[in-house]
Amino acid sequence: MARNGKPRRAPRSNGKTNGHAKAAHWVGRKLKRKEDPRLIQGITHYTDDLKLPRMLYCTLVRSPYAHAEIRGIRTDAARAVSGVAGVFTAEDTASLGMVPCAIQMPDLKVPKHPVLATDRVRYVGEPVAAVVADDLYAARDAAELVEVDYEPLPVVTDMQKALSNDTPYVHDEFRSNKAFTHTLKNGDIAAAFKKADRVVKQRMLNQRLAPIAMETRAVLAEYLPGEHRLTVWSSTQIPHLLRTQVSVMLGLPETAVRVIAPEVGGGFGSKLNVYAEEGLIPWLAMKLGRPVKWSETRRENFTATIHGRDTINDVELALKKDGTVLGLRVRILADLGAYHQLLTPLIPQLTALMLAGCYKFPAIDIEIQGVFTNKMSTDAYRGAGRPEATYIVERIMDIAAHELGMDSAQFRLKNFPQPKEFPFTTITGLTYDSAKYQESLKRALQLAGYDTLRRRQKNGWKQGKYYGVGVSTYVEICAIGPSAATPAGGWESGTVRVEPTGKVTVLTGASPHGQGQETTFAQLIADELGIDPEDVSVVHGDTMAVPYGIGTFGSRATAVGGTAAYLATQKLKAKMATLAAHLLGSTPGDITIGRGHLTAKRNKKSISFGELVMAAYTARNIPPGFEPGMEATHFFEPSNFTFPFGAHIASVEVDAETGEVKVDKYVAVDDCGNVINPLLVDGQIQGGIAQGIGQAMWEELIYNEEGQLVTGSLMEYALPKAHFLPEFTLDRTVTPSPVNPMGVKGVGEAGTIASTPCMVNAVCDALSPLGIRHIEMPLKPERVWRAIIQVQAAPKEPEPAIVPALAAAAARKPAQKTARRRV
Amino acid sequence: MIPANFDYESPRTLSEALELLASREDAKILAGGHSLLPAMKLRLAQPALLVDIGRIGGLSYVRESGEHIRIGAMTTHAEIASSKVLQRFSPLLPQAACQIGDMQVRNCGTIGGSLAQAHPAADYPAVVLALDAEIVVASRTGEREIPAREFFTGMFSTELHPHEIITEIRVPRTDDQGIAYKKHHHPASGYAVVGVAVRLKLSVGKIDTVAIGITGVGQNAYRATAVENALRGKPVAAIREATAHVAKNVEVLSDNYASSDYRQHLAAVLTRRALEQAAGGRAK
Amino acid sequence: MKDVTITVNGVEHRAQVEPRLLLVHFLRELAGLTGTHIGCETSLCGACTVLVDGRAVKSCTVLAVQADGHKVTTVEGLANGDRLHAIQEGFWEEHGLQCGFCTPGMIMCSHDLLKQHPSPSDSEIREAINGNLCRCTGYQHIVNAVRSASRKMSKRVSARAAAAR
Incomplete structure (x- = not known):
């Protein structure tokens, strides 16, 4: 009720x-959207489009080092540039509150997170000084002249090394880089593994990603001293929460602060946050008595706007030989970066909650460790914890199906709860509101022409062509959420x-x-x-x-x-x-x-x-x-979350010679409950699928050992482009949610959650006759090629020339006997 | 996002431009701007003087001239891609041009600018090498022609003297030959991780003429001479074996997207595929 | 400083500018036309795409001084009074945008495409917009929008031709 x-x-x-x-x-x-006429004519305003009388422009000086002591900062030359109104460092902003983290957990280590770095910098891109000038060009020129004397310190970027004994600490005061341990155990996991006919194990990585909203962040602030009123325009997803936090950071009554989110050019979670600049720019406006605007460059957006994902996952699945799942054990290392942003430590916990996927696990055992490293913080990025969970579950289920020689769709069908079992309580303690997992999967199989795809695959293997079919069924946790389960009210x-x-x-x-x-x-x-x-x-x-x-x-x-x-x-x-x-x-x-x-x-x-x-x-x-x-x-106040679900199928062809992957078909059947505007729901799903495929295929933030972000521009970080993607085939089932009177569930993240494992499953499926079991994301051609040449080079491996024969064998009784390699 | 300050001149004649170029130590030519301006915005390049040659008339053309096609240095990638003359008589250039960057870049970027920059992963260098093109450059003292094979000397470095301007590129007619450009695009930048330009002529089932230009693999684009030598006089069936070592003796680039091993492998595969295509699929 | 005169959407703008002033800043800061957006500094996102003499260019990679004496069209210059351009209609009808930040660039890029190729195939549309990044739509509705615009424009052209006969 x-x-x-x-x-x-x-x-x-x-x-x-x-x-x-x-x-x-x-x-x-x-219906056509009411918001579009102003957007398609370019006659509306994002934050950076706004200009106020006497407005100043701010440029930030950021750390080029991942870890260093700040010995001193010289600002005289910058101040001398014509048009410069001021240069500010942490000494000036001492009265400003810390960048907030909303998460409270027992034993959580919460480092101090000043708006401008004080004595140390802990990631490349950390703000160190603010230069304010009459125009943007002068501010940029002056920023070049701020001299910071850094003493570089040892850097830790690898999570596993960060937890070892002889490692530099990101925060000396904690004498450890472990920020928290979170466990979730239910059912008799020992018994599950004891009675299992088979245990499938796999380590899998979920790489670090950049959200890349097309509009970077921007903040404009104006303070009217007579009225004691501060107005902050910010490209944010949470204007009210931001107002509260800005008033706390600045020590102003909340009634004196007004936050406006004008047009906001995408967020994907990256603007579900409170950033240093959102405290700093209002402070500068008050200090200087003039409006101040800061607009992030894309380079800054890469280095100093939150990142997503970045986990190492060790997964073990206990199974009966008929394919019934018995238990799941998962160990996760989650890279939190150097500081906690608003929700940083929460994201891995959402992963834990969703690790049951859409299956009936009798037992589960999850342990997550959050780790500090010299990198930008991770936080909510489209899906926020659920894509990580779905990736783990859907990959291990697919690997298990291959190991058991079962069809991956049939294997899933076997382990779904039945529609009459809803509301269904999962082993992780959630109550799934309503679902018909069978219906969406069967519809997707039909739309994709699954049997035909499988036939083509088998024939292809005989001719040395590698077609793959990826299946992924997902459930996600939406409509966040009951306030008891959320940090700031749900x-x-x-x-x-x-x-x-x-x-x-x-x-x-x-x-x-x-x-x-x-x-x-x-x-x-x-x-x-x-x-x-x-x-x-x-x-x-x-x-x-x-x-x-x-x-x-x-x-x-x-x-x-x-x-x-x-x-x-x-x-x-x-x-x-x-x-x-x-x-x-x-x-x-x-x-x-x-x-x-x-x-x-x-x-x-x-x-x-x-x-x-x-x-x-x-x-x-x-x-x-x-x-x-x-x-x-x-x-x-919602009584529960909602749990949208669906089934996605990808059909791919792998060029075994170059490792290149071509997606030739993508089918998605999603169920978000009742639909208010089908056009907009389709748009959300299509965008989500593209973003999820982006993670599977191209996107990857790489920090090198010195903590430099080496894929920190659009020259290196590959977003999906129009011609990389096929036309998606969409359909939906409608299972209304009982949680709200309209029976709606939510659809903003579904596509992203389902499509990542779907793609990886498809590529690994294509190469399964070669004995390839898992390839880490993103599936760059080189990774795929290496996976192939490694199995080809391995001793006692079948020669590529006899692959057709092997494929025929694999079709009868696949997997067990072929050697496995992880890349 | 914002370049450092510089002086700017936009001469109307080539000789004026050459004078300006000679007048200052760190002067740079601004052609289409699509290599230089991005570097300046990141302050990786900070020239003191920009000499914009965009207002000099007569540097943008594609003309037939006997056995050659003459291309003005300021001809844009888009103009090359859609040039009927080139498509008919020397289609390798348009085939590569339409794979450069994106539509907006092709509308601005010029062949002269691209060659002068000599980006190790640019497309044109492979093509002009495979075509044995001549690059015509002017300076205050006159004009000279640099064969493409002598033009590229290293990463972002060429035979071009600081006070010279590329004015024209001359490519031969190849309408009696098979051609192909195969490229593995970097998914983010669109540059060639490996780009292979080939032309090939068969004579009674044997390879008579063959030229292979490769970009993206080494410090600068190069001709795969050893492979060419191994193929001359051989049947097309020899392609597979001969192309396996197309990146041998080359210091192969490596980056986060593709290691040197992979680049080398990709170069071999794409060279084979390009030659097979140029041979009209008869090479299987 | 250099004197420049740039005709933007049919209106002449004269200004004294630093040679390093980017065209996109000229448009946004001096001409006050903020429909042209800035999404990166590496000439890759396409949000700043405008037409210079009818051809799509990335205005973050053109100096204002290079555009001196040229005609620039921005997204603000497409509609005719209350009447939207067919490409704008296409984006509206096919839900070709969500946050709308990439949209002006997408529209201007499509404008150039449809001038060169009035009836592009879906794959030609995808190739043509590969210099314009969109993070919201997955591009499918954008492709639909451009296709729809192309049909509308062809119809209008044939209607005009019929009227002329």
Whole structure:
């Protein structure tokens, strides 16, 4: 039962809305987005587009060393540059609070994280000084002239070395580089492994990634001393949380701080944070009495905006020989970087929660160690912990299927919980709300032409062609989330206000950055009020206009923020019915709302939506005790997370000579519950798939032993480009969530979570007849080629020339007898 | 993002440009700007004077001239890619040009600029080598022609003297030969991890003429002379064996994307594939 | 300092600029047209793509002095009053954008493509926009948008031709 006590809704597709008259069915339609006209004409403003009178430009001087002592900083030459208004170092900013971490855990080591480095720098890109000037070019020139005297210190970049005895410490005060240990154990794991017919083991890495929102971060701040008001424009996913943190960092009353998130050009978790610059720039604006703007360069974005993933995973799966899974043991090292950003230590814990995947594991044993290194912090990057979990589960399941000689789809089907078992409690303690894993997988198999793909594969092997079919089935944790399970509250606010003229304003705390809430929330509210979405304006991203809210991340905006707005609308509808009953001589239960009118069923009298609202504002004829106006707010606290799921299938061809991989087909069947706007859901999934394929195939942040980020520009770090990708085939199943009244689940991260293991499974599947079991991501051609030549060079390995024969054997009874190599 | 300061001149004539170039120690020529400006924005290059030759007329053309095609140094990659004359008489250049960077880069970048920069992974160097092109350069003292085979001397280094400007590239007609350009693109930068340009002519089933230019592999683009020698007079069936050592005796580059081993291997595979394609698929 | 005159979206802009001023900064800071975005400093993301004399270029890799005397078109110059350009309509109708940051560059790049190749195949569209990075869409709806624009533009061309007959 939904916690708010309202009756649960039937799936939206029947068009009924809580007993009121039929709505106009805006929900479910492929509406064009309301936000687009301003975006496609370039007539809107991202933070860097803003310019205020007397505005100054800030450029930061950053550490070129991964670990060094700061002996001194000379700023005279920089100050002498014409147009420079000031140069500031940690000495000046001593009064500023630390960069915050919101996570509390027993034994968690939380290092001090100053806005500008004081005596030491601990990663390349750490801010050391701020140069402020009349124009950007002068600020850049002056920054070149700031001289920092560094004494380089030994660097630790390798997690395993970081945990050894003779290692430099990232933070001397802890006498260790271990930040935390997190365990999650349930079921009798010893018994599971004891009775297993087979144990499948694999070490697998989840490489460090850069989120790369196309708009880099930017902050503009203005302080009006007369009013004691600080306004901060920031490219953020969480304006309200940022306001609270900025007020704490600066020691200002929260009421004096206004945060505005103007257009935000993508986030992917990287703007679900509070950064040093978000404290520093407002401080500079107050100090200098002039507006100050800082816009991140892409190089800075690579080095000083959070990274994602970066774990080493040792995985063991216990199985019966019929393919039933018995238990999963996982040991994870998670590279946290040098400091904790807002959620850094939380991300690996989300991995732990989701390690049961969509399977019935009777026992699980997880231990995660968080490790400090001389690198930028890791934190939430699209999926945030769940892609890591899904990668582990889906890879080990695939390796197991190959080892057992079972079809990887059939093997999965065998271990899914049945639909009637939902709500399903996992071995990690979560309650999955609703799912039909069988349905989405079978649909995906059918759409992909799975049997045909398998036939082509077998024929291909005979001709020395390596086709692979990758399957991945996933479940993710969305609609984050119940407040008890989140660091800063997991609820969301929604305000719905019908203005005197009958136009509707919706205020949401779920501040978007490309997701399209202005459209989907308008569709939702329009249906509830029986009006046109054109008449609904959605306002967000301004702490002065919108009641306190949490933000957009964790695929939560619709399921939590949308529900808040929906429930606020229910309050409003009750109020409207009361007033309408009064005006029409009826009772509230007799009133229906729809098609721009409120109608009393019994006496057939009706009043237009506009007249009714005007009556609420003029308040000349209202029932006793009736509050004038027409506005309601709801703070929605979800009773549980939601758990979207789906099945993805990739078909690839590997050029065994060069190691190049061609994706020729990609099918995704996703289930995010009820769908408000199919066009936008498809967009989220397509973008997610591309990003997940990016991790599987190309993306990789590499720090060398000196702690230099050697893939820190778009010249080296390969994002998916249009011509790298095939056209994706999408379909969906619809299993409504019982957690919220709209039955929606969330879809922002699904594609990213499913597609990474899907691709790796496909490539490893293609090369399975060669005896290749696992290749680490990204599947760069060289890695694939090396995997191939290593098995070819290994003694007692079959010669490549007899591969067709081997493939035939593999098709009958694959895997066990072929030697295995990990690359 | 922001270059350091510099002086800027945009002469209208070549001789003016040559005077300016000679007038300052660290003057640089700005052609299409697509190699130089990115380096300047990262402050990896900080020339004191930029001589913009974009306003000198008559440096952008593709013309037939007897057995040669003459290409003005300021001809953009896009113009080369779409040149009907080149497509007909010397299609190797357009085949490579359309694989350079992206549309916007091809609209600005010029053949002269690319050759002068001599990026070790640029596409044109392999092509001009395979074509035995002549690079025409001008200085205050006159004009000289540098054979492509003598032009590239190291990473970002060429036979070009500091006060010289490339004015023209002359390539032979190859309409009696098979050609191919095979490239493994770096997925991020789009540069050639390995790029192989070949031309080949068969005579009664034997390889008569063969030229192989390779970029991305060594400090600078080079001709795979040993492979060419091994192939001349041989049937196309000899290609597989002969190309295996295409990067032998070369100091092979290595980076985070591709080690020297892999580059070497890729060079062999792409050379074979390019030659097989140029031979019209008869080399199997 | 150098005097430059650049015609942007049909309006002449004169200014005295440092030779090192990038065209993208000229457009954003001096002409006040912020629809052209900056997404990197290595000429790879394409967010700053504008048309110079009709051809798509990355305005972060052109000096303002190089554009002196030339005609520049930015995304702000495409719509005709309230009437959107067919490419803008395509992006809107096909949901070719999410955060919208790469969109002006994508649109300007597509403009050049459709001028050179009025009816590109999907793979030609993908090749043509490979210098424009999008992190939101996975490109599929962008390809749809360009395809849709190409059809609209061809229809309008044939309608105009028919009217002229």
